[in-house]
Amino acid sequence: MELTRIEILPGVWLNHLHEEKFKTACLSLNLLTQLKRESAAMNALIPYVLRRGTTRYPDMEALSARMDELYGAAVEPVVRRIGEIQCLGFYASIPEDAFLPGGQSVLRPATELLGQLLLSPNTRGGLLLPAYVDSEREKMLDAIRSRKNDKSAYALFRCVEEMCCFEDFAVSRLGGESECEAINYKKLTKQYHSLLQQSPVEIFYCGRAPLQELRAALRDALITLPRGEIDYEIGTDLRLNAIEAQPRFVEEEQDVTQGKLVMGWRLGECMEDPDQAAILCFNAVFGGGSSSKLFRNVREKLQLCYYADSLADIHKGLLLVSAGIEFDRLELARDEILAQLEAIKNGEISDEELAAAKAGLASDLRAICDSQGELEGFTLAQAMDGLDYGPLELAALAEDVTKEDVRRIAQSTECDMIYFLKAGEPEEEEDEEEEEKDTEDHGA
Amino acid sequence: MEHKAFPSLGEDLYTETLPNGLRLQVIPKPGFRSCYAVLAVNYGGAFRRFRLDGEDFDTPAGAAHYLEHKMFDLPEGDKALEQLSANGADPNAFTAAGITCYYFRCTERFAENLRLLLHFVTTPYFTEETVQKEQGIIAQEIQEDLDSPDSAVYYRLLRQLYARHPFREPVIGSLESIREIRPETLAACHRAFYTPANMCLCVEGDVEPDQIARIARESLPEGPAPLPETDFGEPEEPLPLEKLHRESWDLSAPLFLIGAKLCPTGKGREALRERLTAALALRLLAGSSSPFYHRLYAQGLLNRSFDGELDFSLGLGTLLLGGECPDPEAVLRALEEELDRVRREGLDPARFERAKRASLGARLRGLEDFESLCIALAEGLFDGYCALDATELLQDIGRAECEDYLRRRLAPERLALSIIEPRRI
Numbered sequence: 001m002e003l004t005r006i007e008i009l010p011g012v013w014l015n016h017l018h019e020e021k022f023k024t025a026c027l028s029l030n031l032l033t034q035l036k037r038e039s040a041a042m043n044a045l046i047p048y049v050l051r052r053g054t055t056r057y058p059d060m061e062a063l064s065a066r067m068d069e070l071y072g073a074a075v076e077p078v079v080r081r082i083g084e085i086q087c088l089g090f091y092a093s094i095p096e097d098a099f100l101p102g103g104q105s106v107l108r109p110a111t112e113l114l115g116q117l118l119l120s121p122n123t124r125g126g127l128l129l130p131a132y133v134d135s136e137r138e139k140m141l142d143a144i145r146s147r148k149n150d151k152s153a154y155a156l157f158r159c160v161e162e163m164c165c166f167e168d169f170a171v172s173r174l175g176g177e178s179e180c181e182a183i184n185y186k187k188l189t190k191q192y193h194s195l196l197q198q199s200p201v202e203i204f205y206c207g208r209a210p211l212q213e214l215r216a217a218l219r220d221a222l223i224t225l226p227r228g229e230i231d232y233e234i235g236t237d238l239r240l241n242a243i244e245a246q247p248r249f250v251e252e253e254q255d256v257t258q259g260k261l262v263m264g265w266r267l268g269e270c271m272e273d274p275d276q277a278a279i280l281c282f283n284a285v286f287g288g289g290s291s292s293k294l295f296r297n298v299r300e301k302l303q304l305c306y307y308a309d310s311l312a313d314i315h316k317g318l319l320l321v322s323a324g325i326e327f328d329r330l331e332l333a334r335d336e337i338l339a340q341l342e343a344i345k346n347g348e349i350s351d352e353e354l355a356a357a358k359a360g361l362a363s364d365l366r367a368i369c370d371s372q373g374e375l376e377g378f379t380l381a382q383a384m385d386g387l388d389y390g391p392l393e394l395a396a397l398a399e400d401v402t403k404e405d406v407r408r409i410a411q412s413t414e415c416d417m418i419y420f421l422k423a424g425e426p427e428e429e430e431d432e433e434e435e436e437k438d439t440e441d442h443g444a
Numbered sequence: 445m446e447h448k449a450f451p452s453l454g455e456d457l458y459t460e461t462l463p464n465g466l467r468l469q470v471i472p473k474p475g476f477r478s479c480y481a482v483l484a485v486n487y488g489g490a491f492r493r494f495r496l497d498g499e500d501f502d503t504p505a506g507a508a509h510y511l512e513h514k515m516f517d518l519p520e521g522d523k524a525l526e527q528l529s530a531n532g533a534d535p536n537a538f539t540a541a542g543i544t545c546y547y548f549r550c551t552e553r554f555a556e557n558l559r560l561l562l563h564f565v566t567t568p569y570f571t572e573e574t575v576q577k578e579q580g581i582i583a584q585e586i587q588e589d590l591d592s593p594d595s596a597v598y599y600r601l602l603r604q605l606y607a608r609h610p611f612r613e614p615v616i617g618s619l620e621s622i623r624e625i626r627p628e629t630l631a632a633c634h635r636a637f638y639t640p641a642n643m644c645l646c647v648e649g650d651v652e653p654d655q656i657a658r659i660a661r662e663s664l665p666e667g668p669a670p671l672p673e674t675d676f677g678e679p680e681e682p683l684p685l686e687k688l689h690r691e692s693w694d695l696s697a698p699l700f701l702i703g704a705k706l707c708p709t710g711k712g713r714e715a716l717r718e719r720l721t722a723a724l725a726l727r728l729l730a731g732s733s734s735p736f737y738h739r740l741y742a743q744g745l746l747n748r749s750f751d752g753e754l755d756f757s758l759g760l761g762t763l764l765l766g767g768e769c770p771d772p773e774a775v776l777r778a779l780e781e782e783l784d785r786v787r788r789e790g791l792d793p794a795r796f797e798r799a800k801r802a803s804l805g806a807r808l809r810g811l812e813d814f815e816s817l818c819i820a821l822a823e824g825l826f827d828g829y830c831a832l833d834a835t836e837l838l839q840d841i842g843r844a845e846c847e848d849y850l851r852r853r854l855a856p857e858r859l860a861l862s863i864i865e866p867r868r869i
Contacts, residue, residue: 072805359532
């Protein structure tokens with residue numbers, strides 16, 4: 001497995017992984033742009049509107065007929081947030097020609113279709129169709145509003161929103177409700193053109209096609225991509241310290257039978273020169289799996305919950321812990337979670353705990369190589385961070401992490417927010433955004 | 445071991461039945477670092493009533509799931525979950541209505557992890573203290589489930605569809621029912637169902653099939669044990685008990701699930717053919733390329749959350765179609781009309797051929813997911829077919845067969861609708 005990264009058009013980078021072992025190839029195309037409240041909803045809506053129809057396949061029925069003809073080569077919209085960079089585009093899963101009857105080839109036509117979806121939308125007078133824009137805007141509003149249907153994900157989202165209330169990171173990958181409501185087809189067309197001109201583009205391919213073949217297919221498919229001055233100044237603002245001396249506390253009431261506790265920390269100074277392997281390893285020791293301190297103590301020893309998981313977002317420098325608990329056990333659970341972190345800060349990490357965390361982390365990282373989707377996510381995040389090593393190299397680094405490394409990460413953290421969702425009458429609706437499914441945590 | 449090649453899929457399957465009755469299936473995957481092993485038990489949440497050695501058992505709801513949690517305890521005082529984790533493996537388990545699976549993924553020390561998996565699943569160890577202790581954790585899992593509208597809409601629908609079959613009860617049980625579960629309950633369930641002849645082991649990864657067979661022979665009890673008689677009640681009628689049910693929750697948008705009982709009849713390879721025909725029929729009727737979906741999508745009735753599923757566990761055959769939608773009853777009406785139309789007019793030939801192509805692509809994609817494939821292999825084995833035969837069999841299914849399926853197995857009056865809508869303040 002070898003990764004080649006080349007610029008195929010101005011600001012358009014192809015990350016090519018030659019791999020023969022899969023049955024389907026993966027091809028994704030991502031426009032990168034700064035996550036901002038005023039533009040996030042518009043950006044997020046664009047791939048969904050483009051997916052409604054092209055000049056050649058003017059509606060969804062024609063598009064899906066074409067994709068079915070190509071043996072279900074699915075080209076679907078994807079909107080992500082990696083740190084404070086919004087990534088939007090398409091993800092295509094394409095059957096490898098070797099497994100199709102009669103020596104048919106679908107890679108080139110599927111690549112063409114991807115290009116058409118991005119560059120040749122169904123328009124009138126040069127503007128995106130109002131019917132498509134209105135319809136997708138309403139669907140996205142529903143998606144944003146339905147965030148509260150999944151209570152655990154909602155609690156996680158709210159914790160981050162409150163914790164990062166002075167930062168762009170509070171904006172979810174789909175943007176805000178009121179900004180979404182204000183979208184119309186003229187504004188969206190303008191935003192679409194400016195994204196095409198200015199966004200750096202990251203393309204990922206993993207499959208059997210050689211680099212030159214894919215490069216040629218992509219250059220043909222993207223030949224009409226207008227390129228202006230590329231905005232390379234995008235990035236994530238890191239905040240190393242908590243906002244206040246004591247962790248802030250936010251409590252919210254909804255009709256729930258179980259309390260949802262989410263605690264948020266700044267990863268702190270360690271983010272100045274982040275040691276990815278050490279941070280992921282610290283997360284594994286703390287709450288990353290069934291050998292972690294949170295699982296063993298909060299779940300198994302005290303039976304406070306069914307789950308108590310931690311997640312480290314190395315792009316924004318956050319640590320988050322979520323747990324579902326009885327309403328009257330908030331203090332107990334909070335204190336125990338803090339105590340477990342305190343233990344790591346004091347170096348109370350057994351050899352077994354460290355070994356299990358390292359083995360689990362290294363195994364998870366190596367397993368990334370066996371999944372197209374995970375390879376894509378990992379490679380995209382690495383490309384954005386300007387890191388050139390793959391999952392196997394990171395796995396090797398994880399095996400060298402020491403107790404002191406883990407302790408150093410724990411000591412660097414600062415608790416910034418404690419959020420609790422409990423039973424009661426829901427408050428009036430506020431302006432809110434979509435759930436969090438978007439941070440990359442590299443299998444941690 | 446017996447070898448069968450699937451050249452069009454580029455896969456090889458090795459199978460063997462051990463003297464103690466355990467069935468083994470291995471798919472070697474050179475070039476992959478991850479190995480998956482799934483030990484599946486032909487037993488799940490719906491196996492409430494059974495007869496073993498002349499004694500009748502009527503176990504509380506949630507017993508199979510409780511048992512799954514407690515299997516990880518070992519008499520040596522260790523927890524299998526922690527041991528597997530310490531080896532870097534990613535272990536897990538789940539209990540469904542018709543099957544219980546224990547599995548792990550690892551990239552190192554596969555043989556050791558496999559021995560441990562086989563050991564802990566076949567080693568019962570239940571004490572008053574450990575069983576009592578687990579109640580708190582499971583109670584939290586139930587509470588979490590009680591906050592899930594997806595789970596609520598699903599079990600609501602099952603109660604509308606099924607009159608008696610225990611498939612309609614939550615696998616996890618209730619806060620009340622789990623209190624009745626004692627060490628003896630778990631021991632009886634384990635003795636009845638966790639015998640090698642009632643299990644199968646599926647492995648996928650860069651492994652040597654003979655080595656798997658050797659480890660399985662060394663790590664499992666010898667000799668087949670008698671299998672219990674199970675009782676799921678009288679057969680169900682094809683029509684639902686309750687056409688429409690609605691509930692109000694603290695939600696933003698209505699959530700709905702449409703369902704039907706398909707009452708399948710096929711056995712073995714015929715069962716697989718019936719399932720593939722049903723899946724193709726569902727794709728054509730309401731899949732993401734269907735005129736039905738596109739029409740309702742454009743009308744604002746459906747969005748990308750709309751999804752369909754067929755569940756053939758316990759030989760029941762349940763169709764499920766749902767998502768979020770402002771007016772679920774309009775979706776039901778439209779689906780009834782579309783079903784009626786297709787039953788009268790038949791399927792469009794060009795669309796049928798395209799759907800078969802798309803199904804082939806989807807099946808190829810499905811092969812990438814080792815965990816799902818191992819589970820599908822196990823389910824197929826318990827139901828008497830080989831899941832890898834699906835692609836070849838699919839080519840053989842014609843339009844007339846699909847149309848016939850829709851006419852015999854589905855009708856507007858067989859559909860039921862469950863809705864959870866936002867509470868009006």
